[in-house]
Amino acid sequence: MNFRSLAFRLAVGYALLLSATFALVGTGMYFALGHYVRSGLSDSLRRRSLQVQQILREAPPGVSDAQIADAIATRVAPEFNNRFVRITRAPATLVYRSGRPADHSFASASIAALAGPWPARSSARRVATPDGPVMVSATVTDTRSGRYLVELGASLEPIELVEDRLLGLLGLLLPVLVACAAGGGYLLVQRALRPVEQMSRTAEQISVQSLDARLPVVPTGDALQELSLSLNHMLGRLRDSVHSSRRFLADASHELRTPLTVVKGELQEIVRDAQCPASLRDRVGSTLEEVARLERLVAGLLVLSRLDAGDAQREWVDVQLGELAASTVEQMRLVAEDRGVELDATGLRPLTVRGDRGRLKQVIVNLLDNAIKFTPRGGTVTLRTEQQPRIAVLEVRDTGIGIPPDALPQVFERFFRADAARARDDAEGGAGLGLSIVHAICTAHGAEIDVDSAPGAGSRFRLRFPRPPSLPLAGSTHRSASLSAAPVAETPSAVAPIAPGRPTDGAQ
Ligand code: ADP
Numbered sequence: 001m002n003f004r005s006l007a008f009r010l011a012v013g014y015a016l017l018l019s020a021t022f023a024l025v026g027t028g029m030y031f032a033l034g035h036y037v038r039s040g041l042s043d044s045l046r047r048r049s050l051q052v053q054q055i056l057r058e059a060p061p062g063v064s065d066a067q068i069a070d071a072i073a074t075r076v077a078p079e080f081n082n083r084f085v086r087i088t089r090a091p092a093t094l095v096y097r098s099g100r101p102a103d104h105s106f107a108s109a110s111i112a113a114l115a116g117p118w119p120a121r122s123s124a125r126r127v128a129t130p131d132g133p134v135m136v137s138a139t140v141t142d143t144r145s146g147r148y149l150v151e152l153g154a155s156l157e158p159i160e161l162v163e164d165r166l167l168g169l170l171g172l173l174l175p176v177l178v179a180c181a182a183g184g185g186y187l188l189v190q191r192a193l194r195p196v197e198q199m200s201r202t203a204e205q206i207s208v209q210s211l212d213a214r215l216p217v218v219p220t221g222d223a224l225q226e227l228s229l230s231l232n233h234m235l236g237r238l239r240d241s242v243h244s245s246r247r248f249l250a251d252a253s254h255e256l257r258t259p260l261t262v263v264k265g266e267l268q269e270i271v272r273d274a275q276c277p278a279s280l281r282d283r284v285g286s287t288l289e290e291v292a293r294l295e296r297l298v299a300g301l302l303v304l305s306r307l308d309a310g311d312a313q314r315e316w317v318d319v320q321l322g323e324l325a326a327s328t329v330e331q332m333r334l335v336a337e338d339r340g341v342e343l344d345a346t347g348l349r350p351l352t353v354r355g356d357r358g359r360l361k362q363v364i365v366n367l368l369d370n371a372i373k374f375t376p377r378g379g380t381v382t383l384r385t386e387q388q389p390r391i392a393v394l395e396v397r398d399t400g401i402g403i404p405p406d407a408l409p410q411v412f413e414r415f416f417r418a419d420a421a422r423a424r425d426d427a428e429g430g431a432g433l434g435l436s437i438v439h440a441i442c443t444a445h446g447a448e449i450d451v452d453s454a455p456g457a458g459s460r461f462r463l464r465f466p467r468p469p470s471l472p473l474a475g476s477t478h479r480s481a482s483l484s485a486a487p488v489a490e491t492p493s494a495v496a497p498i499a500p501g502r503p504t505d506g507a508q
Contacts, residue, residue: 007189015182022177026170033166037159038135042124045137045152048083049122051076052150053141056087061144065089069096084108084134084153089146090118105155106131114138118149132157195220199228208308211239250305256298264291293431300433303362304414307440315356318468321394322351322385328364329383332372340377343368347384351392354468355445363441366434367396367461373430374459375400390467397460403453411451412439 002008055071068087072078078085078098082105087095098108110129122139136153195218206213214235217228267288271281329345336343353360364383371381379399386393403411407418417432438461442449446466453459 007186007193010189011182011186014185015178018181019174019178022174026174030163030166030170034159034163037162038156041135041154041156041159042137045083045124045135045154046122046139048076048081048085049137049139049150049152052085052087052152053139053148056141056143056145056148056150059143059145063145065093065095072096072098082154084111084136084151086111086113086151086153088113088149088151090148095148101155103155104131105157106134106153111136111151111153114149114151126156127153133160195224195228199231203231206235208242211235211242246305246308249301250309253298253302253305257295257302260291260295260298264288264295267291297431297433300431300437303437304433304440307359307437307444310444315358316354317357318352319355319357319360320350321353321360321392321465322348324357324361325364325383325385325394328361328368332365332368336372336381339372339375340379341372341375342380343372344380344382347382347395349385349387351385351387351394352468353392353445353447353465355465356441359441359444363438363463364394364396366438370430370434371396371398371400371459374398379458392465392467394463394465395460397458399458402455402457402459403451404455408451408453411435412449 052072055075056068059068059071072085072087076083076085079101082101082103083098084101084106085096085098086108087097089095100107106129110131111127111134114125118140119138120140122137124135124137127134127136133156134153135156136151139150139152141148141150195216199215199218202213202215214232215228217232218224267284270276270284271288276284326345326348329343329348333343368381368383375381375398381396381398384395384397386395403418407416410416411418412435413432414436415432416436417430439449442463448464449461451459451461
């Protein structure tokens, strides 16, 4: 459980508030009930006391104590009514004391006499006896036969028992109620926050590539709905601005191509002119190299802007990646030989992926180009394919100079070059867009690319393509006859290497 979550903190706050409320209500209820039943008992004692006082007032002067006792025993019957009656004549003569009540709830003899002076007004007190507590009311009455203290009592035990039970019940119910309320509150808050979670999940998935996606709008009519609407409007504005900057980049690179071609043509004319002095020819030659670099840069930017616009998904077909790689190797073999680098394509097997053939070829060309460029004479560049159950793997490995560890995380970033001086031929020094184009094409194809490299130990670029849904899984025992008879066998063990020297692909 996350103790810092909003749901948890709200539930704790809610539980504390509820505990305080329940404790207040419980205590109030306990004391109110005690007060109510005690005042009921003391009222009933007062009424009986009036009856006794009346007997005393009606008694003629000189009446004997026995006659008074007789009258009380007959008319009030304290033992039968489970009451205590004691009559004391001033100053301290015990006239009458009732016996043990019928329910045996207390022993009358154990109820201590009123200590101190007699009260001016009728009052009630609690007297503890060995059998249990008793409430005793005391009233002073003046009659013709003298001054009397009339004490009436009843057991408090049933009342205190009810109070104890109530206290026990409250003590038991309070934690249960608080736990239920806190748990319920936690679940309710979590439920209330579900739309927010849904919004954040959708927001997680929104990237520059999917700016058309929108957050779910929760029809709550409150701040949450307003928030989702505002965020959606913001996403709309972001999409418009990203689209317009992509359009600008695409238009700018497109527009730059024509003047560059014209400049290049003009410069080539100057170089070809026989009357051109040698010093000028040299300077124009190096300007031409810069123009060529600029051309590559503009071409790269154009490709990237088209990929950003989702161009790669337009012409998807099943592409025989193994064959495409083999033909590309053959096309680049001359360049490699020129540089004393051997190209090894014996590890290429038939392999099908779904995608844009031209773009996939560009991936292989860029990776091969880098591998050849950064591998010293006598080195080898190896291409290999591998069919795994759910993915198709293409690997380009070289024995070149490798990439420094601190540069590895950035090699797929746009305009990143680990070190321009590392290219063997400066004219070949790229603009740092080759691998970002590879990355963008892979992303568009749902493929993952990673690189393993160490300085001096060569580099390995590994591409993992998702398997086309139209093909059965490798190793499946339910291959259809037509597929198992197809020329492109997909189980690695069953495939022969692709023969070199296949017809070249013209899609470069
Ligand atoms: P560039 O067009 O400059 O080659 P890339 O995006 O293709 O740009 O590559 C970026 C950087 O990654 C290069 O400048 C180079 O330093 C490094 N790099 C790429 N591939 C390799 C490789 N096979 N061996 C060594 N370094 C490489």
